[in-house]
Amino acid sequence: MARAFQEGCRVIVRYLFGRGFSSTPDPTSQPQDIQLFTTQILLVLSSSPISWTGENNRFSLVGYSLGGGVAASFTSYFPNLVESLILIAPAGLMRPNHIHWTSRFLYGGFLPGKLVEYLIWRRLGGGNASTPSRSNEDDNKITPTQAAEEETPSHPALTRDSSASISTRRPSVSIADVVSWQLTHHAGFIPSFISSIQHAPVSSQHSSWKTIATNQSSPSPQQRLLEKKVLLLLGRDDNVIIADELSEDAKAVLGDAVDICILDGGHELPVTDADIVAQTIVSFWNQ
Structure with missing residues (x-):
């Protein structure tokens, strides 16, 4: 999906620690929680001599699956850094009965x-x-x-x-x-x-998501998302993140601060339908 943003966007894709080609800090001393993932994001932001945060010292954050839960939590702690938040089939509000x-x-x-x-x-x-x-x-x-x-x-x-x-x-x-x-x-x-x-922030993250919604009423533009809302992309046939359930729960915590788009596909939406997902995100940015 990242390649669909090549024209007009500067993109960095990161593996969570312990995935892909990324090394693994010892989980016994450095558990894979939001503190570790926050550190990783901040390290990534310092990875280039050319600032990833641009003229406004902010950047757009796209999180998928577990990365979506991480992205939402990070945004709740660092609203001044995140200009736009896109969550694709995100963890964070998974219901306990699952x-x-x-x-x-x-x-x-x-x-x-x-x-x-x-x-x-x-x-x-x-x-x-x-x-x-x-x-x-x-x-x-x-x-x-x-x-x-x-x-x-x-x-x-x-x-x-x-x-x-x-x-x-x-x-x-x-x-x-x-x-x-x-x-x-x-x-x-x-x-x-x-x-x-x-x-990791897989479930019970309602307070973090509510913080994001509350920040959209802040008098400071640096605390608000550029669109004043989160874009939530879900797969209609996703059996991991249930679209109907997450739509209901996201509306309950985010209120008007969310746009929900349900697309045909399963949990691998950004892989199987990368172009459609990218087009939907670009349309959200351009609205």
Whole structure:
């Protein structure tokens, strides 16, 4: 999607720590929370001798999935830096009923860390193992560990659009291929994934989002977004971030400070429909 902004925009794309080619700070001493991600954003802003914040000392921030939750939280803390905020299928307001008790058990510190890493590795496809079907009688014998492994949500990239290529420049590489590569070659990927689930702004971020809405009434232009609202882009068929639910919850916390656009597609919207997403964002900027 970033390539769609090449004309007229200066774009930087960053991996969250522990993803892609990014290294991994030790999650035991530096958990993957908003403090770590805020530090990363500020480091990125200092990465070039040419200022990323331009003449107004502000920049547009586009966040996708977990990055959307991070972007919203960052904006609530640093409104003076963010000129425009775009959230694509963002984390942050995920409803508690979507978090199964087994996931709470798995990520709650009740199991040894290495066991949790192994279970997550298997669930994300590292073991390529299928779970045999069980009878109702067997259900009564399942252990909490087995339940946790089976109920752990798979990676968002392993959904119905996982065969989509990541880029027109690399059509042979799919989203699922990238996840598989990380499972095989990136030792920090699983610890980062687990730490993010435990500490990142995935849910219950209503206060941060409300702060963004409140700032739009500030007398200081530096505290307000240029459009005085957030653009929220959702996939109609997204089974990770449910469009109808997030639309309702976002309106409740942001009020008039949000434009919601629901597009055809799933959670991989910025990959499978990059041009449409980019056009929608540009239209928002030009309105």
